[in-house]
Amino acid sequence: MEPPAPLTYSDRLDALRAAKLAQTAEKQALLGAMDHDDWGLILPPPERRKVVRTLSSSGMPITDCTLEGYEPVPNHPSGGFFGPRAAGENFRRLLDAHPVYLDPLSSLAGGYMVNFMSYRKPHWNPDLSAGEFAAEIERYRLLPGIGATQHFCQDLQIGLELGWGGLLKKIRHYRWLNAPRGEDFYAGLEAVVLGVQGWIARHAAEAARLAESEPDAALRLNLEEIAAINARLVNEPPRTFREACQWILWFQVTARMYNGSGSLGRLDVLLQPFYQRDLAAGVLDDEEAVFHIACLLLRDTAYIQLGGPDAAGNDQTGPLSFLVLEAGHRLRIPANVGVCVGENTDPRLLRRAVEIQFADRAGYPKFLGIDRTAQGFARLGYPIELGRQRAYSGCHWSAIPGREYTLNDCVKINFARIFEVAFDEMLADTASQPSTAALLQRYTAHLERAIEVTARCIGFHLEHMHAVFPELVLDLACHGPIELGEDASHGGVEFYNLCIDGAALATVADSFAALEQRVEQEGRLTWQEVQAHLRANWAGPEGERARLMLKSVPRYGSGGSRADEYAIGLARIFAERVAGARTPQGCRLVPGLFSWANTIPMGQDVGATPNGRFAHDPISHGANPDPGFRQDGAPTALAAAIAAVQPGYGNTAPMQIELDPTITREEGGVEVVESLIRTHFLLGGTQINLNVMDAEKVLAAHRDPTLYPDLIVRVTGFSAYFASLSPRFRQLVVDRIISGA
Numbered sequence: 001m002e003p004p005a006p007l008t009y010s011d012r013l014d015a016l017r018a019a020k021l022a023q024t025a026e027k028q029a030l031l032g033a034m035d036h037d038d039w040g041l042i043l044p045p046p047e048r049r050k051v052v053r054t055l056s057s058s059g060m061p062i063t064d065c066t067l068e069g070y071e072p073v074p075n076h077p078s079g080g081f082f083g084p085r086a087a088g089e090n091f092r093r094l095l096d097a098h099p100v101y102l103d104p105l106s107s108l109a110g111g112y113m114v115n116f117m118s119y120r121k122p123h124w125n126p127d128l129s130a131g132e133f134a135a136e137i138e139r140y141r142l143l144p145g146i147g148a149t150q151h152f153c154q155d156l157q158i159g160l161e162l163g164w165g166g167l168l169k170k171i172r173h174y175r176w177l178n179a180p181r182g183e184d185f186y187a188g189l190e191a192v193v194l195g196v197q198g199w200i201a202r203h204a205a206e207a208a209r210l211a212e213s214e215p216d217a218a219l220r221l222n223l224e225e226i227a228a229i230n231a232r233l234v235n236e237p238p239r240t241f242r243e244a245c246q247w248i249l250w251f252q253v254t255a256r257m258y259n260g261s262g263s264l265g266r267l268d269v270l271l272q273p274f275y276q277r278d279l280a281a282g283v284l285d286d287e288e289a290v291f292h293i294a295c296l297l298l299r300d301t302a303y304i305q306l307g308g309p310d311a312a313g314n315d316q317t318g319p320l321s322f323l324v325l326e327a328g329h330r331l332r333i334p335a336n337v338g339v340c341v342g343e344n345t346d347p348r349l350l351r352r353a354v355e356i357q358f359a360d361r362a363g364y365p366k367f368l369g370i371d372r373t374a375q376g377f378a379r380l381g382y383p384i385e386l387g388r389q390r391a392y393s394g395c396h397w398s399a400i401p402g403r404e405y406t407l408n409d410c411v412k413i414n415f416a417r418i419f420e421v422a423f424d425e426m427l428a429d430t431a432s433q434p435s436t437a438a439l440l441q442r443y444t445a446h447l448e449r450a451i452e453v454t455a456r457c458i459g460f461h462l463e464h465m466h467a468v469f470p471e472l473v474l475d476l477a478c479h480g481p482i483e484l485g486e487d488a489s490h491g492g493v494e495f496y497n498l499c500i501d502g503a504a505l506a507t508v509a510d511s512f513a514a515l516e517q518r519v520e521q522e523g524r525l526t527w528q529e530v531q532a533h534l535r536a537n538w539a540g541p542e543g544e545r546a547r548l549m550l551k552s553v554p555r556y557g558s559g560g561s562r563a564d565e566y567a568i569g570l571a572r573i574f575a576e577r578v579a580g581a582r583t584p585q586g587c588r589l590v591p592g593l594f595s596w597a598n599t600i601p602m603g604q605d606v607g608a609t610p611n612g613r614f615a616h617d618p619i620s621h622g623a624n625p626d627p628g629f630r631q632d633g634a635p636t637a638l639a640a641a642i643a644a645v646q647p648g649y650g651n652t653a654p655m656q657i658e659l660d661p662t663i664t665r666e667e668g669g670v671e672v673v674e675s676l677i678r679t680h681f682l683l684g685g686t687q688i689n690l691n692v693m694d695a696e697k698v699l700a701a702h703r704d705p706t707l708y709p710d711l712i713v714r715v716t717g718f719s720a721y722f723a724s725l726s727p728r729f730r731q732l733v734v735d736r737i738i739s740g741a
Helices: 009-031 084-097 131-140 156-178 183-213 217-233 241-259 267-281 286-299 319-331 347-360 370-378 384-389 415-428 436-468 472-476 505-521 527-535 540-551 562-580 599-604 635-644 661-665 669-682 695-703 727-740
Strands: 049-055 061-067 263-265 303-306 336-341 366-369 412-414 495-503 588-593 655-659 687-692 712-714 719-721
Touching (some): 131 415, 156 183, 156 267, 156 472, 183 217, 183 472, 217 241, 241 472, 263 267, 267 319, 319 347, 336 669, 366 669, 415 495, 436 505, 695 727
Parallel strands (some): 303 336, 495 588, 655 687
Antiparallel strands (some): 712 719
16 A cells, blocks of 8 residues: 655645634633634643633623643732733743643644733732722723733844844843843843743754654654754744744744734745745745745734835835735635735735635735825824834734834723713703704813823823833833833833724714704704603603614715714814823824724713614724615725724724625626725725625524634634624624625
């Protein structure tokens, strides 16, 4: 009998994907719903699992899984550990206890088994009180960013040049140079690097051990190569393309486990020199390169930019950009890759990306309006060259790799709650006549106060975070923290541009338009009647009649309506007020429009609203009009509406759009979608999250998620397995898809 043919790269990817699906099903069974990025978390072996069941702040049950054999050493009566030395040393303990993960089919070693939220509690030092802000945080239901981690972008070029051994030497050099200043900070950094080195060394040893007993010659060789690569990477920087992918993987899983960071940046640019060198030497071909990239993407859904300009404006798209895109296509798991679209970017990259969208129907990839974000960043007073250097690194945001601290996506103001406060205040003031003009004036005043309080909260965070839980892993790959002995959250990097996102734009714009038409212009309801219906949550036949009357007013996105005008005006007021504000330290604030997955919890904080929304229902999603804003659901109307409300200072207001795959059966379907994408960006758009989805399949999966365990959707800035989402969160996706497709 002839021996079986060796496994092809395609065979190996099929098996790796199947293992990923099995791991995901196991997480779903143990942990329940996961309304967030599809993190590459692997559950620990059953004998090492410590299952913890608690209640969230809203009383919802939470199941978590930590690691038997890891016990943190607290330095505070609360049982928590705070400060750089304690953070680094406890993280090293976690790495020392962490099991080895090897799949002989993969070309890369490593995976993480601990949720970054679970290995340290409490997350904030209770001795540091933000009580002076508590009343207004509660009044406006602010997400002020105090205690937020990561959400900026490291520069992996630093690590690729130095390796872990070089980083350790750099830490020790500056520890000696700056002594005694920063002693605890350097101790924490050193503990992290030593922990990572030990973790890698254990994988090298285990791969060598497994190779000795592996009967398959090809897999034995693969394990021997993994062992050799990782034994070298303990101290040395990567030399080859495969070694560079392995080094990046170690950094990514370390950063993800430390504090949840998923930023990666411009993978095609980072890997380019390794790719060119190996290609010229004849030790790498494109098929192998795609496989190594796929093995990297398999272990973490990192945020990656493809193409786009260098500082001088020259497009960086190259063969490797297409290979990264192809790796995600062949892998067919949730991935967060963004393709740059601009005046000078290679149009073939956009074409291939749209083709993959229709072929895979998995929300992959997304699209980045790189020209508009760079130009917007320059409005802050920076050279356009800096704007071009910002890299897509998260759900809706970019940052200058290794040089900029941002808190992107962590700080949010709920416009619907601001509106509710202003509305109730206006009607409680019997000395003044209610009107939409008066309401807008009060709304603006409360919004300004919410921005002021948020800026002070961010200042509080900047003052204290370094002493609570510093950014030790990302500090390693930033320009400044090691040299200065300061955490990135506390002066260690060059630029501080702190994001404040607004949310519920459509909810509020539609509410203003409804009140103006039905109360002021037509007189069909009085202000007091509207207030009574809101307080009763539209109860009874009269309440439902009033709700439908208000909801039927032309809405934001319909084109040329008063709601559209309100949306543009409200967005401009917010953007100008945020851009004009500063933290107590003088740091800039940058406006964006993005709700992330907070549409449900933000909605729970708000009663019924005059756009016909019921109390505690979700708020509108990001900068999008509400589902059903037009009966025809015209994509061009959606694109024009969202382009018109862009904040315009370098942060984004993404367009979330769902398309039916039948469009490809029409002649020129791919070209139509390309044109839609380009048009949105030419109009001023900044980012597009696109789903090509079969509505019937999504509905069937919503009824029974087990029917389609591999169905992937782009939920918002991130993609996830549909079956991993909670029923309520799945409903949000269903509403968008059914209304938009």
